[in-house]
Amino acid sequence: MKFIETAFASLFPNRQLPEIKVRYTNHFKAYNANVSLNKFSNTLEFGLSKKWRSVSEEIKIGLIQSLLAKVYKTNVRTIQMDLYDNFTKHLHISIPKTESDPVLEASFDRVNEEYFFNNIEIPNLIWGKFAKSTLGSYEYARDLITISSFFKEAPEHLLDYVMYHELLHKKHKFETKSNRSRHHTSKFREDEKKFKNFEQLEKEIASFLRYKRVPKKKSSWFTSLFR
Numbered sequence: 001m002k003f004i005e006t007a008f009a010s011l012f013p014n015r016q017l018p019e020i021k022v023r024y025t026n027h028f029k030a031y032n033a034n035v036s037l038n039k040f041s042n043t044l045e046f047g048l049s050k051k052w053r054s055v056s057e058e059i060k061i062g063l064i065q066s067l068l069a070k071v072y073k074t075n076v077r078t079i080q081m082d083l084y085d086n087f088t089k090h091l092h093i094s095i096p097k098t099e100s101d102p103v104l105e106a107s108f109d110r111v112n113e114e115y116f117f118n119n120i121e122i123p124n125l126i127w128g129k130f131a132k133s134t135l136g137s138y139e140y141a142r143d144l145i146t147i148s149s150f151f152k153e154a155p156e157h158l159l160d161y162v163m164y165h166e167l168l169h170k171k172h173k174f175e176t177k178s179n180r181s182r183h184h185t186s187k188f189r190e191d192e193k194k195f196k197n198f199e200q201l202e203k204e205i206a207s208f209l210r211y212k213r214v215p216k217k218k219s220s221w222f223t224s225l226f227r
Contacts, residue, residue: 003057004046007064011076019043024050031091031141035067044071051141059087069179077179089173092123092143099124104147107156107163115195120167127152130214135205136162138169145170150212158208161201168192 001022008017021043028034028049036045046067052060062084069076104125112120123138128146136147145166151159172188174181195201 003060004044004064006057007061007080008068010061010078010080011065011068011074012072021045022048024048024053026050029139029141031088033063033067035064035071037071044068055087059083062087066179075178081176081179085174085176088140091141092121092170095124095141095143097122097124097143099126099144101125101127103152103159104145104163107159108145108167110156111160111164111167115164116167116171120170123170132209132212135209136166138166140173143170150209153212154208155204158201158205161195161205164195165192 001020004020004022005017008015018037019042023046025047026049028047030051031049033046033048033052035047037043038045046064048063052063058080062078062080062082065078065081066084068074069081100122104127105122108122108125112118112122124142124144126144126146127149128134128137129148130150131148132150134148135151136145138145145163147159147162147166151162168188168191169183172185172191174183175185176182192198
């Protein structure tokens with residue numbers, strides 16, 4: 001792959017290029033990628049989402065260099081890496097909005113009106129697993145907010161607070177320093193505290209989750225009888 005060779009040579013002009021293996025796959029989420037280094041065989045193996053096939057070479061060079069910077073632990077920065085970051089930050093503009101849930105959409109509308117003056121474009125909105133460790137997440141490459149299913153039965157203001165947190169990720173994106181992406185920047189934390197009763201809500205959510213249990217699955221015989 002010529003663009004990988006170019007990315008490596010630009011980042012490490014005095015280092016010998018290892019053996020390269022690349023595979024495009026549908027097993028990754030859109031625009032995801034990874035790399036592994038086999039030190040014994042001196043082989044770099046890249047896995048890329050098939051979405052990357054149609055992206056310009058300059059941006060793909062930045063992607064590869066960002067992965068290489070993590071593997072080789074370097075702070076060297078290139079123009080292509082900046083292009084890649086900019087591409088990632090603006091992916092949401094072209095992502096189709098095909099997934100939504102009426103409860104989450106109502107929460108989005110309330111939060112968007114009160115805290116963002118209706119300036120945030122609605123993302124894809126889905127419920128996730130019953131997770132206590134990850135209450136919500138925002139994926140740039142899918143313009144997707146996922147909220148833990150524990151909040152299906154939460155008071156409205158708790159759901160809105162989690163929604164607000166994830167929308168802040170969409171608003172602020174991320175900052176890259178020393179080739180590390182920071183998603184909870186000082187501006188993010190400053191805005192996070194603007195939600196009404198911020199400190200009290202942090203305690204309420206902790207208390208809510210402490211006593212909330214994962215719903216039991218219906219037994220197989222019950223499921224088969226009532227399909």
